Amino acid sequence: NHGDAWVYMLERLSNYNxxxxxxxxxxxxxxxxxxxxxxxxxxEELPEPLxxxxxxxxxxxxxxLGLRTAEMHKALADGAKxxxxxxxxxxxxxxxxxxxxxxxxxxxxxxxxQKNIKKLPESVRAEAEEVLxxxxxxxxxxxxxxxxxxxxxxxxxxxxxxxxxxxxxxxDFVILDFEGEPARSFSExxxxxxxxRDIAGMVRSFHYAAYASIFLNNQLGSEDINKLLPWAEQWYxxxxxxxxxxxxxEVKNDKFIPDNTEDIExxxxxxxxxxxxxxxxYELNNRPDWVIIPLRGIKAIMKKYINKP
Numbered sequence: 022n023h024g025d026a027w028v029y030m031l032e033r034l035s036n037y038n039x040x041x042x043x044x045x046x047x048x049x050x051x052x053x054x055x056x057x058x059x060x061x062x063x064x065e066e067l068p069e070p071l072x073x074x075x076x077x078x079x080x081x082x083x084x085x086l087g088l089r090t091a092e093m094h095k096a097l098a099d100g101a102k103x104x105x106x107x108x109x110x111x112x113x114x115x116x117x118x119x120x121x122x123x124x125x126x127x128x129x130x131x132x133x134x135q136k137n138i139k140k141l142p143e144s145v146r147a148e149a150e151e152v153l154x155x156x157x158x159x160x161x162x163x164x165x166x167x168x169x170x171x172x173x174x175x176x177x178x179x180x181x182x183x184x185x186x187x188x189x190x191x192x193d194f195v196i197l198d199f200e201g202e203p204a205r206s207f208s209e210x211x212x213x214x215x216x217x218r219d220i221a222g223m224v225r226s227f228h229y230a231a232y233a234s235i236f237l238n239n240q241l242g243s244e245d246i247n248k249l250l251p252w253a254e255q256w257y258x259x260x261x262x263x264x265x266x267x268x269x270x271e272v273k274n275d276k277f278i279p280d281n282t283e284d285i286e287x288x289x290x291x292x293x294x295x296x297x298x299x300x301x302x303y304e305l306n307n308r309p310d311w312v313i314i315p316l317r318g319i320k321a322i323m324k325k326y327i328n329k330p
Contacts, residue, residue: 023191026086027184027230030260033079034234037256038249040074047248051255059286061262075259082194083260086187087267089194090223094216098176098277108174108277109213115175116167123163123295130302131156137305144247145313152301152316155323162326163294165287173279173288175213180205182219183226216277217285220268221292224261225300225318231257232314254317290322297322 023029041047052071056062064072064080072080100106131153138149179186180201188195201210231253235246269285272278279285297318304312 022188022195024189025185026187026189026194027226029082029189030079030184030227030230031234031237033076033082034230034253034256035238037074037076037079038234038238038252041249041252042245044074046074046252047245051251054255054258056258056262058265058289059282061266062259063266064259064263067259075256079260080263082189083263084267086194086223087264088271089187089196090182090219090264091268091271093179093196094176094219094272094277095275097178097216098174098275100177105211106177108176111171111173111175111215113167113170116171120164120166123166123291124160126295126298126302127156127160127163130298130305133302133305137309141309141312145316148313148316148320152319155319155327158323158327159294159298159319162323163291166291168287171279171284171288173215173284174276175215176277177211178214178216179219179222180210180214182222184223184230185226215288215292217288218292220265221289221296223264224293225296227261227264228257228318229314231260232311236311294319294322 055067064075064077064084067075097106098108101108134149134153138146138153141149179196179199181198181203186196186198188197232250235241235249235253241249269278279288297315300315301312301319304315
């Protein structure tokens with residue numbers, strides 16, 4: 022291998038950031054983002070200058086990673102003859118218990134945010150206050166997880182899926198480390214879940230890579246960092262979109278994916294929020310300077326729901 026996908030993406034992001042600066046894009050804001058979570062755009066649909074800025078090679082790699090992820094889930098779902106891998110149907114009881122665990126996560130994270138908000142860097146405090154005021158809206162969005170029974174199956178999945186769990190061979194990707202999330206008990210790691218949890222984990226990893234490429238660059242001053250962050254968001258939006266479009270094209274007829282777009286969107290937004298809220302709790306206790314990443318992850322999902330009845 023040539024390192025993992027995290028290192029590969031950081032290298033591509035370094036090149037991307039250099040192009041943003043060299044071509045003086047840094048002095049302006051990116052154009053309005055095209056596509057959304059459930060309808061991401063293809064690389065070929067983008068304007069040519071934006072294609073050149075993003076880079077065709079990394080776009081193709083994101084497509085390939087989406088395909089390999091889909092193949093992983095197909096393999097894990099094809100275990101009906103093995104008791105420990107036999108898929109299970111969603112149930113309202115499961116969906117309610119899932120909301121209960123999400124409710125506990127929101128409660129503990131928001132308590133931590135309230136406790137630590139005055140210790141945060143001044144540059145992110147306003148956004149932290151904004152997210153703090155979203156608590157009831159966040160719970161309202163998460164509550165959709167049991168509005169009705171989802172017609173989908175749960176399977177054994179990777180459980181700790183992110184760019185660091187994928188090796189890059191130079192031409193392809195190899196997925197490794199199937200032991201699940203280390204913080205969970207062995208019995209929890211063996212539970213069957215929606216594979217869209219893995220997709221949410223990888224999408225959040227794209228977001229972290231985009232910001233890490235800036236935060237870990239000790240050649241940048243605070244002014245340049247602030248100017249580059251909108252371009253990091255642009256990279257994250259399109260690359261995670263290429264990844265998801267490729268994944269869903271491959272699994273659209275599989276039983277572990279709901280057969281309607283609304284239910285897929287509810288699951289994806291639920292798991293993305295869960296991941297970002299978990300990250301917020303982690304960063305509050307370990308890296309306050311990185312709190313902006315999960316804060317913006319939460320805001321990105323919530324922006325279309327705030328102030329709605």
